[in-house]
Amino acid sequence: MTCENYRDLMMGYLDDELTAEQKKAFEAHLAGCSHCRAELESFIKLKTITDDVALLEPEDKLWENYWGNIYNRLERGVGWILFGISAILLLIYGGFKMIEEIIRDPALGLGLKIGLLALIAGLAILLVSLVRERLYFRSRDRYKDVRR
Amino acid sequence: MQICTYDNEEHLLENCRKGSRDAFEVLVKRHMKDAYRIAAGLVGNSDDALELSQEAFYRAFRNIRHLNPQSKFFPWFYQILKNLCFSHLRKRRLRRTSALPQIDGEDLTAADGDGFDPHLVVERNESKDQVWKAIGRLSPKHREVIILRHFRDMSYEQMAEALFCSTGTVMSRLYHARKKLKETLECAKGGHVYDL
Numbered sequence: 001m002t003c004e005n006y007r008d009l010m011m012g013y014l015d016d017e018l019t020a021e022q023k024k025a026f027e028a029h030l031a032g033c034s035h036c037r038a039e040l041e042s043f044i045k046l047k048t049i050t051d052d053v054a055l056l057e058p059e060d061k062l063w064e065n066y067w068g069n070i071y072n073r074l075e076r077g078v079g080w081i082l083f084g085i086s087a088i089l090l091l092i093y094g095g096f097k098m099i100e101e102i103i104r105d106p107a108l109g110l111g112l113k114i115g116l117l118a119l120i121a122g123l124a125i126l127l128v129s130l131v132r133e134r135l136y137f138r139s140r141d142r143y144k145d146v147r148r
Numbered sequence: 149m150q151i152c153t154y155d156n157e158e159h160l161l162e163n164c165r166k167g168s169r170d171a172f173e174v175l176v177k178r179h180m181k182d183a184y185r186i187a188a189g190l191v192g193n194s195d196d197a198l199e200l201s202q203e204a205f206y207r208a209f210r211n212i213r214h215l216n217p218q219s220k221f222f223p224w225f226y227q228i229l230k231n232l233c234f235s236h237l238r239k240r241r242l243r244r245t246s247a248l249p250q251i252d253g254e255d256l257t258a259a260d261g262d263g264f265d266p267h268l269v270v271e272r273n274e275s276k277d278q279v280w281k282a283i284g285r286l287s288p289k290h291r292e293v294i295i296l297r298h299f300r301d302m303s304y305e306q307m308a309e310a311l312f313c314s315t316g317t318v319m320s321r322l323y324h325a326r327k328k329l330k331e332t333l334e335c336a337k338g339g340h341v342y343d344l
Contacts, residue, residue, distance in 0.1 A: 007323050008320045008323055010323065011319040011320075011323050011326070012304065012315075015297065015304070017303065017304045017315075043330070046329065047326075049279055049333075050283075050298045052279075053270075053279045054269070054299075055188055055189065055268050055269065056268055056270050058184065058198075062198065063181070066177075066180050066184075066202070067173050067180075070206055070209075071173075073202070073203075073206040074169065074206060074209060077210065
């Protein structure tokens with residue numbers, strides 16, 4: 001086996017994560033390889049340096065408010081869903097009513113009727129297209145494919 | 149009155165799947181510190197870490213029904229958190245590269261430690277700042293293993309579980325990450341602080 005085969009074991013040796021058998025094999029290689037001994041030495045120095053760096057602990061207040069902030073998000077999420085569904089239903093209902101009124105209104109000329117209906121049809125197409133786009137990207141949402 | 153202690157994670161997850169916010173609160177309180185610290189290590193900023201870890205919990209609750217009943221919560225949750233943090237880093241890099249002029253192709257984001265805030269480090273000094281910045285200059289994949297091992301003190305087995313790989317792969321990733329960190333420190337601007 002070459003040094004390359006032992007370099008992964010070097011990490012396990014450094015972090016004391018090897019089995020007794022792996023440790024024995026690595027130490028046997030180390031005894032006859034000055035290159036790996038030097039590399040291990042430099043990794044030991046690096047570990048000492050990185051172990052010396054610690055992150056600041058946040059104030060207790062942060063932990064006290066932590067769940068509250070998540071709860072608010074959950075609550076607002078439900079609110080937005082209900083708002084979205086009802087808005088879509090009202091828009092569809094209003095759209096149909098408007099089309100009905102336009103067609104039945106004898107005061108409106110044919111040209112104006114066609115123009116207004118085309119405007120409503122255009123808005124409906126844009127809305128459907130936006131919803132379709134959202135659904136398309138949602139189906140490719142990276143979080144849907146999170147390995148479980 | 150029925151007393152629910154939720155000592156068992158399986159029981160806790162079962163209730164979360166049914167939509168129990170009380171059960172999810174227990175789960176959040178159990179893992180919030182780890183989530184915040186990992187996010188802080190990955191993005192290098194306490195405000196972003198707080199926001200991202202809370203958003204990860206929110207998304208986890210929304211998708212918890214997809215979690216396999218036999219699976220553990222934290223490795224699954226970690227994937228959500230990690231993806232959010234990496235996505236945040238990509239956006240931050242894009243914002244910076246579009247805001248700052250490129251000088252002869254120099255990677256400005258890599259040069260400034262990828263936005264790593266030195267105030268997050270305890271008992272700051274020049275050496276510690278250098279190390280923290282060098283960690284910030286690592287690629288997200290390399291940074292991830294350094295953070296999990298050095299700042300969360302995870303065993304190789306726990307890391308393998310969180311990264312969905314073997315312990316052999318964990319050792320290999322650690323080797324490359326530490327080698328890169330060593331090289332970055334050796335070439336740190338402002339002289340050789342470390343002789344490795």
